[in-house]
Amino acid sequence: MTPTEPYITPPPAGRMDAPWQIGGDWTLSHYASLEPQVQALQTHLQNATAVVFANLEAVDTAGASLLVQLLGSQRLRQLVQQPDFDEGRRALLLAVANAMADESPQPAAPRSSVLHELLGHIGEAVENLWHQGRALLGFMGLTLASMLGVLLRPRRWRITSLAAHLEQCGLNAVPIITLLTFLVGAVVAFLGATILADFGASIYTVNLVAFSFLREFGVLLTAILMAGRTASAFTAQIGSMKANEEIDAIRTLGLSPIELLVLPRVFAMLIALPILTFIAMLSGMLGGGLVCALSLDIPSTLYLSILQDSDLLRHFLIGMLKAPLFAFLIALIGCLEGFKVSGSAQSVGEHTTSAVVQSIFMVILLDALAALFLMEMGW
Incomplete structure (x- = not known):
């Protein structure tokens, strides 16, 4: 036709x-x-x-x-x-x-100024910070409740998992912690000696190294290294399990993911970080002592004598008391970001990066607040 x-x-x-x-x-x-x-x-x-x-x-x-x-x-x-x-x-x-x-024309997107976009991004960042803070507090409460329940029942302790995580986040981190703090101790001693020499007070380089590492550098450097090394590992491990639906399988079996996955990691960090902090303090003072011996002609006997005459116990206790708090927050943030993974490899990478950034930020923020509080208290 x-x-x-x-x-x-x-x-x-x-x-x-x-x-x-x-x-x-x-x-x-x-x-x-x-x-x-x-x-x-x-x-x-x-x-x-x-x-x-x-x-x-x-x-x-x-x-x-x-x-x-x-x-x-x-x-x-x-x-x-x-x-x-x-x-x-x-x-x-x-x-x-x-x-x-039914096809209604889409309205044209309103033209926004740079100021509006900047304020919008700031508002989104503040809202995300608020939601992350609420999630962290809720997860902290859930973890503390599970921790108390497990501590009162020794049969539910996961000794094998605890030992494995202790090796991973504690023993395997000793070389990098020792090397880094040794080098930082040497740098602090060298810079301190350079400046104090102008005032004829080079001998006080010993006190500078000891106070800085016992009070701040030892625990702070260790916590930052553990945030980048261990928090990311916790997020990647739990996130991969979330992506493979292993956590759903744990819940299907009637088991608690908090008890099986979070508590062993938290306990391992609570044990490992204070020990690593102590090692970092010794290593940093050893690096400072080496620079004092080579550059300032301060023999090791005089170096140890000055340390004995100084009031180091108070600074040592302040540094060691920060370690469990930092350890708890680092482990908590790493595990929480792992549970937030949505199921893709891209999500695992994004939340791993977020865990490292949040952990380092929280460590530095709390350390600064503690320093201000202790300074005002005269401690």
Whole structure:
């Protein structure tokens, strides 16, 4: 059957009350030729007094969309209700008209200034910080409650898991902690000796190294290293289990993920970080002593004698008391970020990075607050 050319026929000249006539094949093959006509005549046809389908031979979804654009959805629905209209074409045209009527134009995005975007980002950051703080406090309470319940029941202690995590986050971290604090102790001693020499007080370099490492550097450097090394490991381990649905399997078996996964890691950190802090203190003072012996001609016997005459116990206790608090927060943040993983490898990486950043931030923030408090108290 030869396709009929589609047409849109206006009323004869002088007879404005006569209807417009639409007919022919309104199909995809004629779309390119029909579209310019539709765009040119749609205003006239939508305002015309009458429109009739004179001899509509064929129509498909492409032609129906042009008819909707030409006449409008509401008017096309009225026209196809004519009793002599083909039932199949009526259904097609009604379906297309209803579908195109539901497509409301998307409003243009408002143009925002740099200030608005900056304030919006600040607001989002503050809101995220608030939600993270609430989640951390809730997870802390859940962990403390589980910890108290396990401590009162020795049969539920996970000794094997605790020993494995102690080796991972404690024993394996000794070389890097020792090397780093030894080098930092040497640098502190060298800088202190350089400045104090201008005042003829090079001998006080010993006190500078001892006080700085016993009070601040020993625990702070150790906590930062453990935040980058161990918190990320905790997040990656628990996050991988979350992605593989192993945590769901643990819950299905009626076991507690907090008791099996979190508590052994928290206990391991509470044991390992104070020990590593003590090692860091000794290593830092050893590095400072080496610089004093080589650069300032202070023999080791004099170095130890100055340390014995100094009031080091108070600074040592202050540094050691910070270690369990830092350890608890680092382990808690690492485990919490692991439970937040959504299931993809990208999510594991994002939450691992977040765990490291949050842990280091919390360690430095608490250390600064503790330093201000202790300074005001005269301790």
